[in-house]
Amino acid sequence: MTRLRAWLGARIDLERIEAYMRSKTVPHHRHSYLYYSGGVLLFLLAIQVITGTLLLAHYRPGEDSAFESIVHLVSKVPMGVYIRSVHSWGANLMVFFLFFHLFSILLYQGYRQPRELTWIGGFLLLILTLAFGFSGYLLPWNQLALTATKVGTDAPRALGPLGLWFSLLLRGGEDITGVTLSRFFALHVWGLPLLFFPLLGLHLFLIQLQGVAVPPGIERKEEYSELPFFPNFLYRDLSLWLVVFGLVVSLAVLFPWPVGEKADFLAPTPEHIKPEWYFLFLFQPLKLFPGNILGVSGETVAMILIILVGLAAFLYPLIDRGAHQGKTPFWLRLLPYLAIIYFCAMTLWGFLS
Amino acid sequence: MSVWAWFLSLMTPAVTFAATPEAPLPLLLDPLPDRLLFLVILWVFIIALVIVLRWKVSLADALFRMMPLNQRGSRKKVKVGESNRDSIPGPPGRD
Numbered sequence: 001m002t003r004l005r006a007w008l009g010a011r012i013d014l015e016r017i018e019a020y021m022r023s024k025t026v027p028h029h030r031h032s033y034l035y036y037s038g039g040v041l042l043f044l045l046a047i048q049v050i051t052g053t054l055l056l057a058h059y060r061p062g063e064d065s066a067f068e069s070i071v072h073l074v075s076k077v078p079m080g081v082y083i084r085s086v087h088s089w090g091a092n093l094m095v096f097f098l099f100f101h102l103f104s105i106l107l108y109q110g111y112r113q114p115r116e117l118t119w120i121g122g123f124l125l126l127i128l129t130l131a132f133g134f135s136g137y138l139l140p141w142n143q144l145a146l147t148a149t150k151v152g153t154d155a156p157r158a159l160g161p162l163g164l165w166f167s168l169l170l171r172g173g174e175d176i177t178g179v180t181l182s183r184f185f186a187l188h189v190w191g192l193p194l195l196f197f198p199l200l201g202l203h204l205f206l207i208q209l210q211g212v213a214v215p216p217g218i219e220r221k222e223e224y225s226e227l228p229f230f231p232n233f234l235y236r237d238l239s240l241w242l243v244v245f246g247l248v249v250s251l252a253v254l255f256p257w258p259v260g261e262k263a264d265f266l267a268p269t270p271e272h273i274k275p276e277w278y279f280l281f282l283f284q285p286l287k288l289f290p291g292n293i294l295g296v297s298g299e300t301v302a303m304i305l306i307i308l309v310g311l312a313a314f315l316y317p318l319i320d321r322g323a324h325q326g327k328t329p330f331w332l333r334l335l336p337y338l339a340i341i342y343f344c345a346m347t348l349w350g351f352l353s
Numbered sequence: 354m355s356v357w358a359w360f361l362s363l364m365t366p367a368v369t370f371a372a373t374p375e376a377p378l379p380l381l382l383d384p385l386p387d388r389l390l391f392l393v394i395l396w397v398f399i400i401a402l403v404i405v406l407r408w409k410v411s412l413a414d415a416l417f418r419m420m421p422l423n424q425r426g427s428r429k430k431v432k433v434g435e436s437n438r439d440s441i442p443g444p445p446g447r448d
Contacts, residue, residue, distance in 0.1 A: 074381060078381070079358055080381060081380050081382055228417060231409070231413050232410065232413045235406050235409045238406055239403045239407065239410075242399045242403055243399065245399070246395060250396075253392055254392070256382060
């Protein structure tokens, strides 16, 4: 070990790395538990990469082979059903913790100067994660996936020619076919990771550079200390990762992800079709809008509103520019709470209706 | 049933067979008692590891508290409106 260390030390500046690790700290205060969500997300991402790679060994994209390969996986391959279920449950938990991460940062104004770019990068990572979920949903090529993808790729058409172009680009034609499946597969395993991982690297780099933010009230009163990351924070992180691992495996073992029925273009749309829970906050308001608002289609108005709200959330640090001086206007302080209430209410309503 | 079984399965050629939508699709699941037993063993293992990690956390925190303040002062953080400044008041007495 000593010889290996000496060999590495002659090539890499190990002392500098060790000095950095020794000096890395995390703020320690009464809301420190919020900091663990980022680590949990990285852990879940690792689970997704590992299980996704294992699934690739058996999955075969194609109109005539995708569903069959899933059936083969869950009925013939040892552990296949569990690996697939861990991948599906892991994806759901990842999105759950992503929203928790986003809302916690919004509440303690972690986006404030000088961390605007970290927020913007993180928001793009959220969009990409949702795109992972959407593209991955079609891959088993079952009836539910086909219908949900049809609804999802229909939605942009409400935005006129640009939306139609985007819909055709996603589908590879007017309808959802094997071409769509190939495109979604390419996106899921290659296109999206190509964008996701460099962005994640930048996000993590910025966090290392600036450290994590302390809630403004606690920072003003200096009611916090700094805790070493290695090993004090890391041990805490590892404990939570173990629990999350147990949770994912338990869900996969007790509630294996269903296979469904093979996609059939002629089959009627399944009743009460709705998207995955993490799209309900977008899907539910679409149902509430009237068919026509001042001569414009209600769906178009809803889509434009969704895009505007998304854009505002993306650029939120530039809207709340006074946050670093504690000069956030009252209505902006109220906004994160309203966003959380809206998200939870719409998701619950969509889920139960 | 192990991860090795999965890796060995990579060597078996993928078999294409016609799925019959009418028939319930078979999931290669172990019987429920076996699965529950697996989960019990898994959680006992996880809880044991978490207990060990908690003990390590307490130990690491205690060592940190014993460290002279001037040594802890080498840790720096970014504070809004200031360049890096030396920290730190002592850590609170809770995790």
